[in-house]
Amino acid sequence: MSEQHEAGAGPERLASALIEKGSLTSDWLPAYQAVPRHLFVPDTIWPGRAGMNRQSDRVMRADEPDVWWRAVYSDAPITTQWDDGAYTGPGKGKSPSCSNSMPTMVFSMLDALSVEPGNRVLEIGTGTGWNAALLSHRLGAENVVTVEVDEASARDARARLSAAGFEPLAVVGDGAKGYPEGAPYDRVIATCSIGSVPREWIEQTRPGGVIVAPWGPTYGGEAVARLTVADEGAAAGPFVGSSAFMRLRAQRKDLPPTRAYLNGEEWPADGAKSMTTLSPDDVGDWIHMFAIGVQVPGLFCRVCWGSDGAYRLWLHDTAVTSWATVDYEKGRTQYEVMQSGARNLWDELETAWRWWNQQGQPGFERFGLTVSANGHTVWLDNPGNPVPVREV
Structure with missing residues (x-):
C-alpha cells in the first residue's frame, strides 16, 4: 500500500462522516488528524459492523490490504483479540477481549469527558492505544495515565504509542483499582463496560471531576454514564447515549448454565x-x-x-x-x-x-445514575425520581 494511499481519502472521508454525525467536534479534530487510526490497528483484525456486536471473518493486512484499510477507516469497531489472547487461529474465537472502538463512540465519549488544558486523565483499558494517543495529543502525554490488564495488549499498545511519538504512563494492572500513584485525576474514562462503578475511581477523582464510563445491569442494555464527583465522595450524572463495550475483566459476568x-x-x-x-x-x-x-x-x-x-x-x-x-x-x-x-x-x-x-418509553438520555455509600441508584429525569427496583 502506497504512502499516498495511506494519506488519502480514507481518513478524510471518515472525518467528514463523524463531523456530520456530530461526534467529532472541532476541538477534537486536530487530535484526529494528528493521530491516524491506522497506526493503532494491528495487522490481523476482525472488522465489526456499525451498531452491532458482530464481527466479520479475520482480515490480514498482508493478504487483503485494501479490505484492511477500508475497515480501519469505517465507522465501526474492530476486534483485535479473542479469548484473552488464547485464540489465535483462523475464523473467530468465543469471546472478543480487545478492540479498537467504533470512532463515533470514541469521540462521543471524549466529548462527554469535557477535558480542559492541564487536566490529568486516567484511562481504564488501553486497548490498542488509540484513545490514549488522542488524549496525549490534546492534553500532553505527561497528563495521561492508561491502565491495561492484558500484558500483551499493553505491550503492543505501548509500542504503537511510542512509534507515534507519545509516552503516556502506561500501566499493566487491574483497571478496577485505578492507579492511585497518579491520583488525583480531573477526568476518568473507561473503554470497557461496568455494572458497578469502582469506589477507587471516585476516590481517585478530584471533587468536581468527571467520570465517563459505559454502565449496564446484568440483564443487558448499556449506556455511557457521565458522572460528576461530589465533595462527599459520591458521583452522579446522566446517561449520554447507548453503548456496547466489552466488560471490565474484574466484573465479567459468570452466569450459571x-x-x-x-x-x-x-x-x-x-x-x-x-x-x-x-x-x-x-x-x-x-x-x-x-x-x-x-x-x-x-x-x-x-x-x-x-x-x-x-x-x-x-x-x-x-x-x-x-x-x-x-x-x-x-x-x-x-x-x-x-x-x-x-x-x-x-x-x-x-x-x-x-x-x-407508562413513562412514555424513555430513551437512555432520560436516565441517570447516582453512586454513593448506599450503592447505585438509577433515576429517571432527575435524581429525586429513582427507578423502582424489585427487592429480591
Whole structure:
C-alpha cells in the first residue's frame, strides 16, 4: 500500500462522516488528524459492523490490504483479540477481549469527558492505544495515565504509542483499582463496560471531576454514564447515549448454565403454564433490556432459536432459584409462558416493561445514575425520581 494511499481519502472521508454525525467536534479534530487510526490497528483484525456486536471473518493486512484499510477507516469497531489472547487461529474465537472502538463512540465519549488544558486523565483499558494517543495529543502525554490488564495488549499498545511519538504512563494492572500513584485525576474514562462503578475511581477523582464510563445491569442494555464527583465522595450524572463495550475483566459476568435450573429434568419440568399478550419480540431492544435490568436485579436471559424465526426466550436469576420461558412464533398474538421457582421471572419482566411503557418509553438520555455509600441508584429525569427496583 502506497504512502499516498495511506494519506488519502480514507481518513478524510471518515472525518467528514463523524463531523456530520456530530461526534467529532472541532476541538477534537486536530487530535484526529494528528493521530491516524491506522497506526493503532494491528495487522490481523476482525472488522465489526456499525451498531452491532458482530464481527466479520479475520482480515490480514498482508493478504487483503485494501479490505484492511477500508475497515480501519469505517465507522465501526474492530476486534483485535479473542479469548484473552488464547485464540489465535483462523475464523473467530468465543469471546472478543480487545478492540479498537467504533470512532463515533470514541469521540462521543471524549466529548462527554469535557477535558480542559492541564487536566490529568486516567484511562481504564488501553486497548490498542488509540484513545490514549488522542488524549496525549490534546492534553500532553505527561497528563495521561492508561491502565491495561492484558500484558500483551499493553505491550503492543505501548509500542504503537511510542512509534507515534507519545509516552503516556502506561500501566499493566487491574483497571478496577485505578492507579492511585497518579491520583488525583480531573477526568476518568473507561473503554470497557461496568455494572458497578469502582469506589477507587471516585476516590481517585478530584471533587468536581468527571467520570465517563459505559454502565449496564446484568440483564443487558448499556449506556455511557457521565458522572460528576461530589465533595462527599459520591458521583452522579446522566446517561449520554447507548453503548456496547466489552466488560471490565474484574466484573465479567459468570452466569450459571440453563441445566443448573432444571434439576436434571427436561423442560418444562415443574413449570406453571400461563399466557401473555406481551410479545418477547417487543422487549428485546437495548433500551428495553436496560430498563428491565435496572428494575429486576439478578435477571438474565438466553435465546434458543427454532425454525422460521421462532425462538424460546429463557429467563434465569443469578441466585439459581427460578426460571421462565416464553415461546415466540411469528403471527401469534398470545405467547405461552412457563415459570418455576421462588420468583415468577416473566411476571417481573412484564411489570418492569409496563412501567417503562407508562413513562412514555424513555430513551437512555432520560436516565441517570447516582453512586454513593448506599450503592447505585438509577433515576429517571432527575435524581429525586429513582427507578423502582424489585427487592429480591
